């Protein structure tokens with residue numbers, strides 16, 4: 001019997017963490033009001049709460065216009081469509097992100113071009129963007145994750161130089177600020193998710209923000225079955241879909257938005273307390289915080305575990321042990337999209353992959369074979385550790401439990417050598433496989 005819970009010791013933590021999602025009487029009464037109104041859906045468009053929420057959400061982030069939609073994947077599709085992305089256009093995306101960042105690019109029959117992330121932030125590496133630009137490139141789609149922003153100054157300069165649009169995937173960045181400007185408001189458009197795990201949630205939901213009326217009008221039409229937008233100044237006409245959010249969801253989101261700043265404060269305080277506890281541990285690495293990031297959105301706390309410093313004990317063993325100490329955690333939170341089992345791209349289904357925009361393209365682009373992004377691959381398969389935000393919504397003592405557990409596993413890492421355990425096996429499973437064994441599927 002060892003000290004670690006995974007080898008028979010006593011776990012650091014056996015109490016539950018702060019529950020997620022958070023709700024109160026406010027959500028309940030907002031929901032009841034919508035129920036009683038019998039006006040539950042997304043039509044008439046935008047419906048009462050969807051409109052009120054979208055306006056507040058856009059203002060909160062410093063954009064002029066906001067539109068609430070059915071989910072975050074759709075928000076990205078709507079943003080791309082609003083920006084005028086057309087079949088065959090190329091869109092630069094980070095390799096290290098959720099597959100839902102990239103799927104919408106393909107859905108519009110555009111071509112995603114993967115670029116590696118920075119080892120310091122895990123966000124799109126601006127230094128690598130220019131070499132991926134071709135005459136077909138129309139947009140850059142940075143994803144702000146791991147409590148960081150992609151370098152929006154550098155991306156903005158590149159975009160201006162090459163006449164590209166910038167669409168920010170802000171699914172992890174609600175309330176975050178870059179140079180005092182809210183997530184999604186520095187680029188041309190921002191897309192957000194309100195799926196269950198996110199910093200604000202209605203179970204599902206999404207939003208697009210922009211300060212450009214033309215894009216806002218197109219976004220509205222696309223989301224509302226092609227109908228004219230409310231202002232219709234640009235008189236765009238397009239085939240659209242029903243991508244509307246319901247008023248039941250939007251009513252919840254209005255309350256969630258009010259609660260966000262207070263939660264962000266608690267999370268940020270606890271995360272920095274945690275960070276100070278693990279900062280000097282040999283073999284653990286912190287990501288860098290850019291001073292231009294004037295408010296941090298703390299969706300998941302992400303740090304690096306270096307197997308080399310722990311006698312080559314793989315990350316899955318570290319994570320399995322940490323989980324049994326009572327701390328929920330993940331490593332394969334994201335994979336480089338081009339390697340992920342959730343990205344079984346078939347060039348027959350996305351004709352633009354076969355179009356020969358580059359001279360002499362003999363075969364369709366094979367997105368799964370043509371990329372190697374070393375930073376993304378190392379982050380995904382070897383070193384990144386992701387801790388969910390809700391465990392940082394408790395007290396300082398709760399936070400100390402997280403740090404105590406991490407330190408305990410590091411100090412007793414030798415107990416994991418050669419250990420086989422279902423918790424370790426689970427941590428080595430991709431997100432494509434895990435639903436077979438996990439009850440909770442955030």
Ligand SMILES: Cc1ncc(COP(=O)(O)O)c(C=O)c1O
Nearest residue numbers: 071072073098100101171193195
């Ligand atoms: C980075 C990123 N982009 C896009 C999405 C898509 O959002 P949704 O799950 O609401 O469709 C998510 C969330 O799952 C995400 O984490």
